[in-house]
Amino acid sequence: MRPALWTIVAAAAASISLALGMRQTFGLFxxxxxxxxxxxxxxxxTAVAIHNLVWGLSQPISGAIADRHGAGRVMAGGALLLAAGVxxxxxxxxxxxxxxxxGLLTGIGVSCCGTGAALAAVGRAVPPARRGEMIGLASAGGxxxxxxxxxxAQSLIGGVGAIATLGILALTLLVIVPISRGIEWGAPEQVPGRAATGLAGLPALARQALADRDFALLTAGFFACGFQLAFLTMHLPSHIALCGLPTGLGAMALMTIGLFNIPGSWLCGKVSNHLQPELALGAIYALRTVAIxxxxxxxxxxxxxxxxAAVMGFVWLGTIPLTSAAxxxxxxxxxxxALYGVCFLSHQVGGFLGAAAGAVLLETAGSxxxxxxxxxxxxxAASVMNWIVRPPRVAMA
Known part of the structure; x- marks a missing residue:
């Protein structure tokens, strides 16, 4: 028996909250x-850069397995890898x-219990008229x-040190295992005449999707999201300290981003019910770029x-429900x-380059x-790519 809708949304939000909340602390260490x-x-x-790349490479695989066999087991396995990696x-x-x-274990772990499998399960459980709004609500959990x-994490680092804090966070992540029981523990209900492709058909599915000009543009634009956000997550606290501002401001800025993204993610998801998602994505990238x-x-x-931080936070994860809706x-x-995973790989290649280039620049130039x-x-570039995407001829239910 499938769990109730709000149970699925709450389980997805809680898993995303723990998985993405953990990785947002990396810059503090x-x-x-x-x-x-x-x-x-x-x-x-470099480890965070590898994490981003491994996450991107793993996301289509974990997404395809979840599409065919259910998100719950994928999320539980990912939680164990995530805890082991931290x-x-x-x-x-x-x-x-x-x-x-x-670098390696948390990258695979987040691909399993972060946004990909969880939001796909929400998308399958929600009526089309409310899909964007509910996906946005679940992604706000992050x-x-x-x-x-x-x-x-900032408080623990100051109290017990960075190494002990990693151990405490690892134990906390194990909470995802029981949470995952509340979402698609068995194979998802299939759309009549349209079974999930699964892992074996993933390469052909990816080639077919990327041959679509507009999906390719959406995917290329997602690169910018990963590039910008990975750099800020990893390096904003250090940049603030190098500018002579209080070191605690870095943690406060990341916390502000999180707080403002709670209403922002929900609103972006709701917008996708009434507006072509790619147009809203272009506006988000433009707003981010002006703020930067x-x-x-x-x-x-x-x-x-x-x-x-407040401006960036309002649209921080807003790209996720909009991209999923598109x-x-x-x-x-x-x-x-699976298709979100294919698109998300571009996001994580951007994240790899953003985190790695920032680390190299800090090491060599000191700023x-x-x-x-x-x-x-x-x-x-991302704004332009999304604004020239054409809507589908026939919107799928």
Whole structure:
């Protein structure tokens, strides 16, 4: 028997909250791990870059498995990998442990219990008229996790140290295992005449989708989302500290992003019920780019940083329900997890480059000054790509 709709939405929101909330804390460990264990910022920065790339490569696979066999078991398995990846550096604090744990294991884990499988399950359970709104509500769960876990991690790092904090976060992530029972534990109900492709048919499905000009443009635009957000998640706290502002402001900025994204994600999802999602995505990328340009090319202040965080937060995860809605309109929901994963791979390639380039720049130049113009250029390109996407000839239910 399928769980009730609100049980599915709540389970998806809780899993996303813990998974994405955890990964939003990575930037807080950049300098403390260096001081406490002698781990170079470049090592953690590289690990986070690998995490983003592995997440992207794993997302189509985990999505295809969830489409065919149900999201719940995929999420439970991902939670175990996620906890192991965060806990490994706590037990064996070294560069290899960070690269394997944070880089490889958490990348696979988040692909299983983050947005992909969970939101696809919500999309299948919700009537088309409310699909965007409910996906937006579930994705706002990631913001709740960020708002709660960032200050918690910051407090723990100051109290018990960075290494012990990693262990505590690893144990916390195991809560996802029982949560996953509340969402698609068995094979999902299939659309009549349209069974999920599954893992075996994933390569052909990806080729067919990417041959669609408009899906390809949507996918290319998603690169900018990952590029911008991975850089800010990983490097904004360090940038703030290098500008001479209080170190606690970095955690407060990330928490502000999370708080403002709670209404933002829901609103973006609701908008997709009434407007072509790609048009709204183009507007989001444009707003982000203007905010980044204003913040980067003026002298950072305490108040200005929080305003920047609030603006970015309002549209931080808003791309996720809009992108999911755009894919569902074009291809239906039977393969939503797999197709979202194909699109999301572009997002994570951008995240890999954003996190890695920022780490290299910090190591070599000692500042992020040269990176901000690239952030602006990438955002402008993403806006244009989404604005020239054509709506599907026939919207799928």
């Amino acid at each position: 950049l300098l403390p791990l260096s001081a406490e264990a002698g781990i170079s910022p470049a090592v953690l920065g 806990g490994l550096p706590a037990l064996w604090t070294s560069a290899p442990a960070i690269l394997i744990g944070i 913001s709740l996790g960020q708002a709660a876990m960032v200050p918690l 340009a204003c913040y980067a090319f003026t002298t950072p202040t305490y108040a200005g940083t929080l305003v920047f 894919i569902a309109r074009r291809f239906g929901v039977a393969d939503l997890g 992020y000054e040269a990176f901000w113009p690239v952030m602006v250029a990438v955002g402008i």
